[in-house]
Amino acid sequence: MTEQTDSTVLVVDDAAASRYAMGAVLRRAGHRVVPVASAGEALVELDVRLRSGALPDVALVDVGLPDMSGFELCRRLKAVPPMAALPVVHFSAASVAAVDRCRGLDAGGEAYLTVPAEPEEIEAVVRAAVRGARIRNDAEDLARQLTLLSETIAAVQAARGPEELAHAAAEGTARLTGGPAAVFVIGEDGRLHCGAQRGRASALPPDAGAREAAVQLIRQVAARAGGVHGTVVPGPLWPPGFFHPRAGSDARLVMTHTQDGKAVVCLATPADGPRPRGPRTDTLVARLAHATALAAETLLLYQVERHIALTLQHSFLPKRLPELPGVDVVVRYVPASRNTEIGGDFYAALRTSRGILTAVGDVAGHSLDAATVMVEIRHALRAYCVEEPDPGVLAGRLDRMLQHYHADITATVCLALVDPVTGRTRIANAGHIPPLVVHDDGSAAYVEASGPLLGLGLGRPAPTETVLEPAQRLLMVTDGLIESRGTDLAVSMEHLRNAAAEAPHGTAALCDTLLDCFGRDREDDIALLALRLG
Incomplete structure (x- = not known):
């Protein structure tokens, strides 16, 4: 030879x-x-x-x-x-x-x-x-390709949502093949999550028509075979814009289903790539498709759970507050950004025999469990305050309720009982950010109120008493508004105090100003409540 x-x-x-x-x-x-x-x-x-x-x-x-x-x-x-x-x-x-x-x-x-x-x-x-x-x-x-594959799989597994997953997989596919790449994750409901490598994301996809055409084509091809399989789609059938502005370029598709068979993952590259593509590259791309499908299944299931939790939260957090004579109360609730877990933040404003009871709290943990416990705490609070609205008594009862029914869960809450006639205010704080009193003269100060978290069974200090003047606003927030990784909470609280002091007058203006300052793309839910004597 x-x-x-x-x-x-x-x-x-x-x-x-x-x-x-x-x-x-x-x-x-x-x-x-x-x-x-x-x-x-x-x-x-x-x-x-x-x-x-x-x-x-x-x-x-x-x-x-x-x-x-x-x-x-x-x-x-x-x-x-x-x-x-x-x-x-x-x-x-x-x-x-x-x-x-x-x-x-x-x-x-x-x-x-x-x-x-x-x-x-x-x-x-x-x-x-x-x-x-x-x-x-x-x-x-x-060795280089295996390193690229392992790096991409790590990025795929670290993705916090289907869109981020698709972009990570597209970036890895492009590096493995040396050319442009697009990744499609199609959920059971037909929803398409697209991703492209850096520098091409703005061109993916060019319009809704190409998006829908890609969904139909990929689902049709995927329905004909199981496991990880590849095919070449002729240029006239492949929607324009994913790799080239006009139709005519053949596309090489590597696709597979998630293990439950409910979703499809497709890694697409031009068939006429810039460099020859051998069997080894095809094998590595197939392995990446399999790893992407495994990660996609978890993220898509989480999206379903998150939707349920959001629906539960929205159904139990009142869209309108009850008539509360003598006070002006405004609330705001913003769920976490799309790719992060949902928490158990809540608020309440209740009319009682001794004034207006306001509450803002946060159940530790995330997802459906936290949302469910949040609902239980709100219902318990509504029931308890009918008999005894004192914040100190309520904090103790909520603490015992959590220990009895949810021994492995803790929560923070701040409770304030305001007499709308005299402004006398009693505050019980269970591990939460203390209320902030904002003055119309451009100053703001936190109320010194603290205590252990709910669910620990520890002794509770007596409520803090203060008097709320007509020229003051009482602000209560959850830590999702200001807490950031790598930043001390005390520093974030000082930033909040300064921003609140400089906010325009009015309860609604105060809440909206703070959301504009701190509430963009947060990794946790946000609840705000502002109160002013009428």
Whole structure:
């Protein structure tokens, strides 16, 4: 079996006759030959070829070059990372001692030829050098691709939502294939989550029509086969804009279902990519599709649970407050951003026999459990305050209720009972941000009220008493408004105090100003309640 010899050989030799003879031997063996007469010419030639991405497969370098030794030329080449993989074969008719061969190998050369040599020996040495370089390059390329795959899978598994997942998978697909990529996650309800690699996200997709066409096409193709499978969609059938502005480019699709069979994941690339795509790349893309489907199933299931929790919260948090004579109360509630977990934030404003009871709280934990316990606390608070509205008594009863029914859950709450006639206010705080009293003169101060979380069964301090003046507003918030990773809560509270002091007069203006300052893309739910004597 004859070994393929379609390689390019750089021959560096200052002797024209020797350069010609060496080139003739290599050409007869099927190699392309690039002859140069000095080390300087070799460096220029290699620099040009490096810029064009067409380095030779091997360099045959005469040891006794006039401008620098072949050993030094080899060392220079091996010191440049893109050229370090170029195999170098030294040759010489004069330097043929063992010490010379050792110097060549120590300089980084792959082999050493003593010339004149038989053509068969020259051909065999060149073939061996090319073969070794290709094996090394192939191993390095595989290691690089496996590293890219593992990095992408880690990013996919860390995604907080289907859109983020699709973008992470698209970025990895593009890096694996060397060209543009788009990833589609289609839920059971037909909803499409798209992703593209950085720099192309703005072009994905161009319009709603292309989006719907992609959904229908992918679902039709995915319905015909199970497991991870690939196909090529002809250009006229593939919607324009995902890879090119106009239709006509074939698309290579790798798709699979989630384990429950309810959703489809598709990794799409142009069929005519910028570089050849072999079976190994196809295998790695298929593995990425499988990993993306595993991560997508969890995120899509979470979206369903989050929708249920949001529905539960919205159904139990009143959209309108009851008539509360003598006070002006405004509330705001903002759920966490789409890709984060839902919490158990709540608010309440209740009319009691001794004034207006306001409450803002947060159940520890996230998802449906937190929302469910939140509902229980609100109902318990409404029931308890009918008999005894004192904040200290209510905090104790809520604490015992949590210990009895939810021993593994804690919650924070701040309760304030306001007499609308006298302004007398009693405040009980259970591990929550204390209320902020905002003055119309442009100042604001926190009420010194503290106590342990609900659910711990610890002793509770007596409520704090203060008097709320008509020119003051009482502000109660959950920590989702201001809490940020890496920032001390005391610092965030001071920022809140300053922003509240500078806010326009009025309860609604106060809440809206603070939401505008702090409430964008928060990772936790936000509840605000502002009260002013009427």
